[in-house]
Amino acid sequence: MAGALVPFFSLPVFSVLFFSVQVYRINLKCARAQKGHERVYSFLEAASTPDVTEWPQDGFPVIRTSLPGPKSQVLLARQNERESNARTYPRRLPIGIAQACGSYLLDVDGNVFIDFLNGAGALPLGHAHPRLLAAAHRQLDSLTHGLDFPTPAKTMFTDELFGMLPDSLRGQMKVQFCGPTGSDGVEAALKLCKTATGRSDVVSFTGGFHGSSHSTMAVTGLRSPKETLPNLMPGVQFFPYAYCYRCPLGLTPSRCEINCAMQLEIILDDANGGVRLPAAVILEVVQGEGGGIPARAEFVREVRRITRERAIPLIIDEIQSGCGRTGQFFAFEHYAIDPDVIVLSKGLGGLGLPISVVLYRKELDTWQPGAHTGTFRGNQLAFAAGAEMLRIMRSQDVCGQAGASGARALARLRQETLGLPCVGDVRGLGLMIAIEIISPTSGRGDPLLAAAVQSDAFQHGLIFELGGRDDCVIRLLPALTVEAQVLDAALDILIASISRQAARLAA
Numbered sequence: 001m002a003g004a005l006v007p008f009f010s011l012p013v014f015s016v017l018f019f020s021v022q023v024y025r026i027n028l029k030c031a032r033a034q035k036g037h038e039r040v041y042s043f044l045e046a047a048s049t050p051d052v053t054e055w056p057q058d059g060f061p062v063i064r065t066s067l068p069g070p071k072s073q074v075l076l077a078r079q080n081e082r083e084s085n086a087r088t089y090p091r092r093l094p095i096g097i098a099q100a101c102g103s104y105l106l107d108v109d110g111n112v113f114i115d116f117l118n119g120a121g122a123l124p125l126g127h128a129h130p131r132l133l134a135a136a137h138r139q140l141d142s143l144t145h146g147l148d149f150p151t152p153a154k155t156m157f158t159d160e161l162f163g164m165l166p167d168s169l170r171g172q173m174k175v176q177f178c179g180p181t182g183s184d185g186v187e188a189a190l191k192l193c194k195t196a197t198g199r200s201d202v203v204s205f206t207g208g209f210h211g212s213s214h215s216t217m218a219v220t221g222l223r224s225p226k227e228t229l230p231n232l233m234p235g236v237q238f239f240p241y242a243y244c245y246r247c248p249l250g251l252t253p254s255r256c257e258i259n260c261a262m263q264l265e266i267i268l269d270d271a272n273g274g275v276r277l278p279a280a281v282i283l284e285v286v287q288g289e290g291g292g293i294p295a296r297a298e299f300v301r302e303v304r305r306i307t308r309e310r311a312i313p314l315i316i317d318e319i320q321s322g323c324g325r326t327g328q329f330f331a332f333e334h335y336a337i338d339p340d341v342i343v344l345s346k347g348l349g350g351l352g353l354p355i356s357v358v359l360y361r362k363e364l365d366t367w368q369p370g371a372h373t374g375t376f377r378g379n380q381l382a383f384a385a386g387a388e389m390l391r392i393m394r395s396q397d398v399c400g401q402a403g404a405s406g407a408r409a410l411a412r413l414r415q416e417t418l419g420l421p422c423v424g425d426v427r428g429l430g431l432m433i434a435i436e437i438i439s440p441t442s443g444r445g446d447p448l449l450a451a452a453v454q455s456d457a458f459q460h461g462l463i464f465e466l467g468g469r470d471d472c473v474i475r476l477l478p479a480l481t482v483e484a485q486v487l488d489a490a491l492d493i494l495i496a497s498i499s500r501q502a503a504r505l506a507a
Contacts, residue, residue, distance in 0.1 A: 061461025
């Protein structure tokens with residue numbers, strides 16, 4: 001009997017039994033996981049269509065739950081488990097978004113917010129503009145991805161984009177379609193200028209933000225992300241930007257003779273200045289992430305003169321300030337200059353669809369085929385929606401609307417907040433508006449106080465981002481077509497939030 005049992009317990013038979021048990025356990029675990037996924041998917045499907053029948057009619061947000069609401073808490077917890085620590089916005093604005101329309105966001109709990117974050121400025125006409133949706137839907141039925149082949153959608157988009165150029169640049173420019181991000185556009189612009197000039201160095205300005213890739217971070221003023229990243233692109237020199245509220249040279253406008261621009265000229269011409277003639281100078285004429293800072297006009301014009309006289313290509317980064325954000329389609333139009341290279345992204349796709357381009361003078365087009373490629377440089381949906389957006393902007397004078405709305409908002413904010421001890425500066429161009437929050441005792445930027453204002457406004461239904469040095473600047477980026485009553489409601493909330501924090505400090 002004992003001898004008969006030996007084959008039954010032989011290694012092959014034991015292996016089969018062991019394998020069968022493991023398969024059973026795996027199937028049981030998968031079945032339980034599937035039931036868990038089904039519950040989650042059911043929840044998500046319900047959360048994507050909250051019980052809201054219409055958007056607000058009076059301009060004001062509608063907050064129905066404590067924030068974050070229970071459904072948002074579930075999504076935030078799952079995000080925290082699975083997504084990278086690099087995520088940013090949900091940390092300070094803790095909601096799960098279900099739907100959006102115009103200037104409003106609807107969270108999964110049915111709360112309606114006024115959205116002055118606006119996809120970080122990527123939605124010039126607001127969320128879900130019907131004509132842009134229709135254009136994208138039509139394109140979806142024919143072609144979505146075209147690499148760099150010519151297509152009707154790309155050709156129409158290019159026609160509309162060239163039509164937005166100032167008269168002085170029409171017929172002078174070419175366009176490079178890049179990968180889908182602004183960073184890739186800046187990468188392409190830097191490569192283009194290095195190729196065309198044969199030089200290697202780049203001049204940038206303090207406070208500027210040009211992207212998060214290795215080379216674009218190298219030309220970005222923000223130092224904190226660089227601390228843990230060795231071997232960024234070499235050959236970058238920084239010069240002071242015309243940040244007149246906190247002059248880098250300790251001057252005031254009445255005592256300034258554009259010394260920051262003169263410093264650039266003096267160093268470039270000094271044989272002992274240590275800076276070689278650069279391949280390019282890159283500049284935001286209105287700094288975005290740097291704190292919503294419009295450069296002084298004389299500074300920009302001097303930088304243009306200095307670069308032109310020395311045959312240095314001037315790159316104007318319009319990733320955030322372009323597409324009508326400042327009341328002109330290109331922010332540099334406020335300064336009466338003509339750049340050599342323009343980088344555009346963010347709002348160019350109309351609906352937040354990813355697209356990035358570089359416009360540049362034809363004489364710079366010296367690189368070889370394949371010198372800058374990208375799989376997603378042929379986003380046909382972005383071309384279709386972007387072309388329609390540009391038509392609307394031209395026919396409805398959207399830039400003019402943005403300029404008028406921004407001027408009205410700035411006037412009110414200056415009148416009602418500049419007297420508060422925690423408000424240092426109110427500035428902007430068009431609907432690119434910034435409020436610098438300071439410590440009443442030291443006068444320095446106060447990031448904790450700015451965060452408290454942001455949180456208070458969020459609890460009352462207004463969403464915006466912070467930026468600038470130490471994240472102490474409130475940044476407003478509403479839709480360029482924001483209705484007057486929505487703008488007024490947002491300003492009511494913001495001014496009340498700032499006032500409450502000022503009163504708390506004074507108590």
